[in-house]
Amino acid sequence: VDAGHEPIVYEARDVLGGKVSAWQDEDGDWIETGLHIFFGAYPNMMNLFAELNIEDRLQWKRHQMIFAMQELPGEFTTFDFLEGVPAPLNFALAILLNQQMLTMPEKLQTAPPLLPMLVEGQKFIDQQDDMSVLEFMEKYGMPDRINEEVFVAMAKALDFIDPDKLSMTVVLTAMNRFLNETDGLQMAFLDGNQPDRLCAPMKEHIEQRGGKVLLNSPMDKFVLNEDRTIKHILMRDGSIVEADEYISAVPCDIMKRIMPKEWANDPFFRQIDELEGIPVINIHMWFDRKLLNVDHLCFSRSPLLSVYADMSTTCKEYKDDDRSMLSLVFAPCSPLAG
């Protein structure tokens, strides 16, 4: 809309947001599809919040990462990013200053294989794509404990799969991004439910400028011209949509289903064969009492639980001083991924 187009968004379901959608149950409690964190290193998302004038809805947390201690249930250890220290020094210091996760020799053994990422950048990073995180670690002689202490949590949080399945390129790309931006790893929670606090202002912005956002409007298929360009879109209710430009934003598994067979051998579209959705489960737990008060995201480091947070502490709308509400992300939830 800002560029002068008249966009029409067709959403299949009766709720906006996709994986950031949420519903209220019969008691009025919000059920979120997923616990969501916004990192400082999300420039497009930050621009979106600024353009919608809703930056105050991001609740920024202390610049640190909190890890549950594997051998000490109920205890946490942190990577603390010191204020005023620029990237990547702040990241290096955060790791060096933590005494509970890695020993000094382990830290020293970890750094050299990661240095080319900083020096050579994306070229080196892309070259590691044929190796999983575990294979990369083995090749460069990184200690096994780095995997247990750091990479399992990181792989799950980044892509919901285990380090033996995840490409090292994914981990390095994220690390490089976070390492180069002083506030890249700082995390924010949205201050309330996602439909009202994030999706509604986006819809309003589009509609006020002449666009439309339609719910319950699933598309069925692309109908092509002879030259394989799009003639129109056939909706599931039988109606036809014609436009100057078509932008598809469906998940990869759905795109595979609706993609015309005429595009299957196109080198650009063929790459989608390599992509596969990973099942993830988000669970909400309401307690009749307040648990340990951590105002942040916690990395669990268990084989199944990825990250979790007490939303009664981290999120303004769900605030409750007497009862906790945990939101927990379980991944990977398929044999394929872990």
Ligand SMILES: Cc1cc2nc3c(=O)[nH]c(=O)nc-3n(C[C@H](O)[C@H](O)[C@H](O)COP(=O)(O)OP(=O)(O)OC[C@H]3O[C@@H](n4cnc5c(N)ncnc54)[C@H](O)[C@@H]3O)c2cc1C
């Ligand atoms: C549990 C969980 C936790 C997460 N936590 C984080 C986090 O902390 N930080 C982070 O950055 N990311 C997180 N993510 C990832 C993030 O949610 C996704 O990357 C992001 O929402 C993907 O957005 P999308 O628009 O590409 O796809 P989606 O959100 O999947 O949206 C696709 C939309 O297409 C619609 N659609 C499908 N088929 C059709 C059709 N035929 N016609 C019309 N519409 C159709 C769907 O209904 C859906 O609304 C998390 C994801 C999950 C599941």
